Amino acid sequence: GALDKLExxxxxxxxxxxxxxxxxxxxxxxxxxxxxxxxxxxxDTTLVPLRAGETLRWKAS
Structure with a gap:
C-alpha cells in the first residue's frame, strides 16, 4: 500500500x-x-480500454 501517496x-x-x-x-x-x-x-466509433472485461477493485465517481 501506497494509497497515502496517490493524491x-x-x-x-x-x-x-x-x-x-x-x-x-x-x-x-x-x-x-x-x-x-x-x-x-x-x-462515431468505440474504444477498447486496457483490461477490457476485467474486474477492478476501485471505482472513481
Missing part, C-alpha cells in the same frame, strides 16, 4: 512538473468491484 501522484506532481495550476475538481474512490466494459463509445 500527490495523480493530482500534484504533474502540474508541478509542467508549471501548471492544479485542478480544482475532485473525485471519490470507492472500494467496489466492477467490470470494465469491453468497449466505450467515442464519437
Amino acid at each position: 500527490a501522484f495523480s493530482s500534484f506532481n504533474g502540474p508541478a512538473f509542467y508549471g501548471l495550476p492544479r485542478n480544482s475538481g475532485t473525485l471519490t474512490l470507492t472500494r467496489e468491484d466492477w467490470e470494465l466494459p469491453a468497449e466505450l463509445p467515442y464519437g
Whole structure:
C-alpha cells in the first residue's frame, strides 16, 4: 500500500512538473468491484480500454 501517496501522484506532481495550476475538481474512490466494459463509445466509433472485461477493485465517481 501506497494509497497515502496517490493524491500527490495523480493530482500534484504533474502540474508541478509542467508549471501548471492544479485542478480544482475532485473525485471519490470507492472500494467496489466492477467490470470494465469491453468497449466505450467515442464519437462515431468505440474504444477498447486496457483490461477490457476485467474486474477492478476501485471505482472513481
